[in-house]
Amino acid sequence: MSTQLIAGGAEVTVDQENGCRISSLRIDGTELLRQGAHYGAFPMVPWCGRTADGRFRDGATVHQMPLNHPPHALHGFARDAPWRRARATATDAVFTYDLADPWPYPGRVTQVVELGEDALTLTMGVETYGDSFPAQVGWHPWFLRSLAPGGEDVKVAFDAAWQEERGEDHIPTGRRIDPLPGPWDDCFGMPYGVDVTLTWPGALELRLTSRAEWVVVYDEEPEAVCVEPQSGPPNGLNSLPRLVTPVDPLEVSTTWTWRRLG
Numbered sequence: 001m002s003t004q005l006i007a008g009g010a011e012v013t014v015d016q017e018n019g020c021r022i023s024s025l026r027i028d029g030t031e032l033l034r035q036g037a038h039y040g041a042f043p044m045v046p047w048c049g050r051t052a053d054g055r056f057r058d059g060a061t062v063h064q065m066p067l068n069h070p071p072h073a074l075h076g077f078a079r080d081a082p083w084r085r086a087r088a089t090a091t092d093a094v095f096t097y098d099l100a101d102p103w104p105y106p107g108r109v110t111q112v113v114e115l116g117e118d119a120l121t122l123t124m125g126v127e128t129y130g131d132s133f134p135a136q137v138g139w140h141p142w143f144l145r146s147l148a149p150g151g152e153d154v155k156v157a158f159d160a161a162w163q164e165e166r167g168e169d170h171i172p173t174g175r176r177i178d179p180l181p182g183p184w185d186d187c188f189g190m191p192y193g194v195d196v197t198l199t200w201p202g203a204l205e206l207r208l209t210s211r212a213e214w215v216v217v218y219d220e221e222p223e224a225v226c227v228e229p230q231s232g233p234p235n236g237l238n239s240l241p242r243l244v245t246p247v248d249p250l251e252v253s254t255t256w257t258w259r260r261l262g
Helices: none
Strands: 003-007 010-015 021-027 041-044 055-058 061-064 084-088 092-099 107-115 119-128 138-144 155-158 162-166 172-177 185-189 194-200 204-210 214-218 224-230 250-260
Touching: 003 084, 003 092, 003 107, 010 107, 021 119, 155 214, 194 214, 194 224, 204 224, 224 250
Parallel strands: none
Antiparallel strands: 003 010, 010 021, 021 041, 041 138, 055 061, 084 092, 092 107, 107 119, 119 250, 138 224, 155 194, 162 172, 162 185, 185 214, 194 204, 204 250, 214 224
16 A cells, blocks of 8 residues: 655655655656666665674663574664554655664654645654663665656766775774765765755756755766755764653654756
């Protein structure tokens, strides 16, 4: 079962049975997202990117997560689970997912999807039912490199304050370096909020913004490019833990605003 939202010439399909991912984003009938069960734009929760060796520490306790991308644990596991639709109208919908094994803490994730005629806003929150715990949230959209056969490749533009140096194991080393030219599978710091523009020449410009301060850009595959706003860097459960507490849930939003160029 999926949920469809429509506003003006924009159409969004949410596949809540498959990780509550945005399986389709169409502008005037043109698809922006790579199609397939593992693609679209999926939520990353309760962590983003790679968690080194699948282990994270909470106080004196070390927790082991399944190694779904050996030797690491990748992108959380809510993307692989069915979510529950709590509410839906023609232009917005709310979905929930209860954290469960192998995550060691009880809690709930809520994702709100709001579609306007020229923008899509995604909001995700994590709350605890009991003890505090570290968590991350983010999104992993697979934007098509080209919107039409023979069309020009998308151009990705951003101005980052730093790049997280990546070790041979793809885990940030803890050093911040000047941003390097692509291709990228890298995390960048934007302390004033994520702000990335994707331009498909002659067709569409999409600006992706968020109050989150980290974004991963991945453009090493020929079919698509990924621009992933997230609440912390890869391995952040260990290097920069953000505690979800009973009085301080974790909430992050991202807005994608588009402008037609044709």
